[in-house]
Amino acid sequence: MKVLVPLKRVAxxxxxxxxKVTADGKKVETTGLEWKPNPFDEYAVETALxxxxxxxxxxxxxGEVVVVTFGPKECEITLRAMLATGADRAIRVEAEDDQLxxxxxxxxxxxxxxxEKPDLVLLGKQAxxxxxxxxxxxxAELLGWPMATSAAMIKEDGEALLVGREVDGGVIxxxxxxxxxxxxxxxxxxxxxxxxxLTKADFKYNEGVRFAPLPAIMQAKKKPMAVxxxxxxxxxxxxxxxxxxxxxxKGRAAGKKVKDVAELVDKLKNEAKVL
Amino acid sequence: xxxxxxxxxxADLREFAFVLFEQFRLxxxxxxxxxxxxxxxxxxxxxxxxxxxVCEVIGPLNRSGDxxxxxxxxxxxxxxxxxxxxxxxxxxxxxxxxxxxHEYDGQGAPRAVTLVAEExxxxxxxxxxxxxxxxxxxxxxxxxxxTPEQKxxxxxxxxxxxxxxxxxxxxxxxxxxxxxxRTKATRNADGSYxxxxxxxxxxxxxxxxxxxxxxxxxxxxxxxxxxxKGLSLFIVPSVRVNADGSLGEPNxxxxxxxxxxxxxxxxxxxxxxxxxNGGCKGYVVGGVENAGMAQMFKMMNTARIAVGIxxxxxxxxxxxxxxxxxxxxKQGPSIKKFKDPTAPxxxxxxxxxxxxxxxxxxxxxxxxxxxxxxxxxxxxxxQIHAGKDDALxxxxxxxxxxxxxxxxxxxxxxxxxxxxxxxxxxGGAGYISDYxxxxxxxxxxxxxxxxxxxxxxxxxxxxxxxxxxxxxxLKKFLGDVGTFAKRNAEHxxxxxxxxxxxxxxKAVGGAVAAMMGWTQEGKIELVPLYANRFLEMxxxxxxxxxxxxxxxxxxxxxGALGRQHxxxxxxxxxxxxAVYFALNVLPAVAxxxxxxxxxxxxxxxxPDAGFAAI
Numbered sequence: 001m002k003v004l005v006p007l008k009r010v011a012x013x014x015x016x017x018x019x020k021v022t023a024d025g026k027k028v029e030t031t032g033l034e035w036k037p038n039p040f041d042e043y044a045v046e047t048a049l050x051x052x053x054x055x056x057x058x059x060x061x062x063g064e065v066v067v068v069t070f071g072p073k074e075c076e077i078t079l080r081a082m083l084a085t086g087a088d089r090a091i092r093v094e095a096e097d098d099q100l101x102x103x104x105x106x107x108x109x110x111x112x113x114x115x116e117k118p119d120l121v122l123l124g125k126q127a128x129x130x131x132x133x134x135x136x137x138x139x140a141e142l143l144g145w146p147m148a149t150s151a152a153m154i155k156e157d158g159e160a161l162l163v164g165r166e167v168d169g170g171v172i173x174x175x176x177x178x179x180x181x182x183x184x185x186x187x188x189x190x191x192x193x194x195x196x197x198l199t200k201a202d203f204k205y206n207e208g209v210r211f212a213p214l215p216a217i218m219q220a221k222k223k224p225m226a227v228x229x230x231x232x233x234x235x236x237x238x239x240x241x242x243x244x245x246x247x248x249x250k251g252r253a254a255g256k257k258v259k260d261v262a263e264l265v266d267k268l269k270n271e272a273k274v275l
Numbered sequence: 276x277x278x279x280x281x282x283x284x285x286a287d288l289r290e291f292a293f294v295l296f297e298q299f300r301l302x303x304x305x306x307x308x309x310x311x312x313x314x315x316x317x318x319x320x321x322x323x324x325x326x327x328x329v330c331e332v333i334g335p336l337n338r339s340g341d342x343x344x345x346x347x348x349x350x351x352x353x354x355x356x357x358x359x360x361x362x363x364x365x366x367x368x369x370x371x372x373x374x375x376x377h378e379y380d381g382q383g384a385p386r387a388v389t390l391v392a393e394e395x396x397x398x399x400x401x402x403x404x405x406x407x408x409x410x411x412x413x414x415x416x417x418x419x420x421x422t423p424e425q426k427x428x429x430x431x432x433x434x435x436x437x438x439x440x441x442x443x444x445x446x447x448x449x450x451x452x453x454x455x456x457r458t459k460a461t462r463n464a465d466g467s468y469x470x471x472x473x474x475x476x477x478x479x480x481x482x483x484x485x486x487x488x489x490x491x492x493x494x495x496x497x498x499x500x501x502x503x504k505g506l507s508l509f510i511v512p513s514v515r516v517n518a519d520g521s522l523g524e525p526n527x528x529x530x531x532x533x534x535x536x537x538x539x540x541x542x543x544x545x546x547x548x549x550x551x552n553g554g555c556k557g558y559v560v561g562g563v564e565n566a567g568m569a570q571m572f573k574m575m576n577t578a579r580i581a582v583g584i585x586x587x588x589x590x591x592x593x594x595x596x597x598x599x600x601x602x603x604x605k606q607g608p609s610i611k612k613f614k615d616p617t618a619p620x621x622x623x624x625x626x627x628x629x630x631x632x633x634x635x636x637x638x639x640x641x642x643x644x645x646x647x648x649x650x651x652x653x654x655x656x657x658q659i660h661a662g663k664d665d666a667l668x669x670x671x672x673x674x675x676x677x678x679x680x681x682x683x684x685x686x687x688x689x690x691x692x693x694x695x696x697x698x699x700x701x702g703g704a705g706y707i708s709d710y711x712x713x714x715x716x717x718x719x720x721x722x723x724x725x726x727x728x729x730x731x732x733x734x735x736x737x738x739x740x741x742x743x744x745x746x747x748x749l750k751k752f753l754g755d756v757g758t759f760a761k762r763n764a765e766h767x768x769x770x771x772x773x774x775x776x777x778x779x780x781k782a783v784g785g786a787v788a789a790m791m792g793w794t795q796e797g798k799i800e801l802v803p804l805y806a807n808r809f810l811e812m813x814x815x816x817x818x819x820x821x822x823x824x825x826x827x828x829x830x831x832x833x834g835a836l837g838r839q840h841x842x843x844x845x846x847x848x849x850x851x852x853a854v855y856f857a858l859n860v861l862p863a864v865a866x867x868x869x870x871x872x873x874x875x876x877x878x879x880x881x882p883d884a885g886f887a888a889i
Contacts, residue, residue, distance in 0.1 A: 020839065029840075076316075080320060211331075213368045214369030217321055217324060
């Protein structure tokens, strides 16, 4: 199976207080930020690796895992981290962060999918910076491919995938014909959530994403890293989503003490307007 | 609050990047021999992946290892739950091969990079990291001194963690006085030796992690001279190894007992009886007798640096945890609103004395880290210039010699005190076990004792290192500090601090002259009396200097980037560390010089019976 995994780097979610808005409020200041791969995208890469191996032989790949990101040169370190964990090759589409939105990325990915011809596109269900949760869905629509979002379980089943989708109140099981687009949720990296046809049903993975071993980190720079221009993948690069202004979230206001229940109800009704 | 299996370890990767790339300009030596396979991005990725690894695999075993400790079962030492699995994962992930040469499947990383990775491994779980640390230590010794056959047999397996390692020096009557060792070696016809004797306090002397342990044992061949000159170093596997690397019979190395300790409880500390039944075979390292001390010194120097890193690592982990607690724990109102009983409670981070403790910890941790990385950079530069510019290589090696006892002693002493301050920051929460602070403190105490007590380090500095190469290394060191202080004396922000540094540098020079005077005047016993304090003076001057160097870089970067930049607070913090240390700690260097010039000898002249009437 050939799997394409688009991923995005995001400002380190554990260090969110470092995220600042430029003085004119036009954009998020990106210089000096600590970057991390979007966690859900990391899970997508782990899922792709699990789908292209026998779990007992994680060094041998049955198929190909290609990772792609859109961004400036410094994003290559994010791609390399994925090559180090086992992805076969990487593609960086040259772009600045503020030249992109979900619509444009999805259209460029469509073109890339036509070139790469993967059997499966795996994405994180959303990026934890903008939280727009759009790219996977738009891409599936543009390609006319079947789609399953928020996957917590994937089992290879002949030419199809059995996908357990996380929904309110439980899991919906779907059978998805390949080629397809699947976005993954947190529980996809549980020990018994992904099985390729090579991995035996009683095999259990370690919880979470795999580590990049040191030798693999050093060898990762020898793996292919192609650089494409955004214009090669999308002719119309105008943004559909406009961000007129950014502002940091307001600090929480201090609480108020109320005399009695009546005052509480009054405030909830007339001030907080939640009743 | 910590619970079993939860990782407490934290590291500041931004700080690592600053020290390596901005302060010590590691980038300049990457990409060229012998580090041609390394680039800046590799280092960044290695550090962030290593951090991930230690937090997920080793850190969660720190408290459980402390609570469970090690025990004996059927004559064998059993390590805490999870240690064996974590050890295997560590070697699978390859972190211990970072500094190992390419010829042994290592990555040949610069020492500076290995040092930072080791800080993370030690900081996440100091007791655990002893086992793999010894594999590397024994490997490096044999790589330097072993015969080709010994290297071929032992190195690949030690470097891959298939076999364990120890260094067996101490005996009941031979602790700091190694030359009093009585373990005997008797020549056999086949070139091997029979080893007989008892060693104590042997770290990793027995465990259930590897199937054999390669002990390096100091012993005296029959008829060899007394004292350290007659000691030879032997390779003594706990289970014999055949020429093809397969394992044979047990080698009559018997575990006599496990010590119960204050800290690093997950690390076995063993009494080992060699040849109780006359069946213990050893092989002399490099095929040369009576060279044991010189050979062991190689491993001891590496180990002393490693102990300095342990002190740094534990202190850094304790500091960052105390900081997180201080940000969250609310207690009392701000002192500015002391008259208002309804004033909101504030995080303790807002209280002046908590801030003082935190900044004190921060300055010491960062200053010691800079000292450690500087030492490692000197090692790397010595290696780069070796064989091309031997004079320059010798100069770098000279600085390594001077900095090593300072790192070992100062990092371990201060590491313990930082941990103590971390407990104080948490108050009662620091004294109970739940938050992990008291474990840091208990673990850290051994660092000032083993690998040569800190007094041994002070005497090594004073009586050996200062005089090396006719005092040239000391002169270069004092010259570097003096030049920096002079150049920055009029600095708009750091000028006052640089002037304190100049005073401290002068005080160190004066103290050296005072000690030379005592030696000439026949008052040589004053030298050991003041040696520890001298080492502290010199180490504090070094730390003050390197903190100021960092601050001047931070000051320039701030000027270029502006105060709105996300890194601005980081750089301002660097300046605060340096100014705090220079104005609150460095003045005591000159104070100690004054004490030395008084030459008080009360501790020597007090009658033995005068210490107490018991």
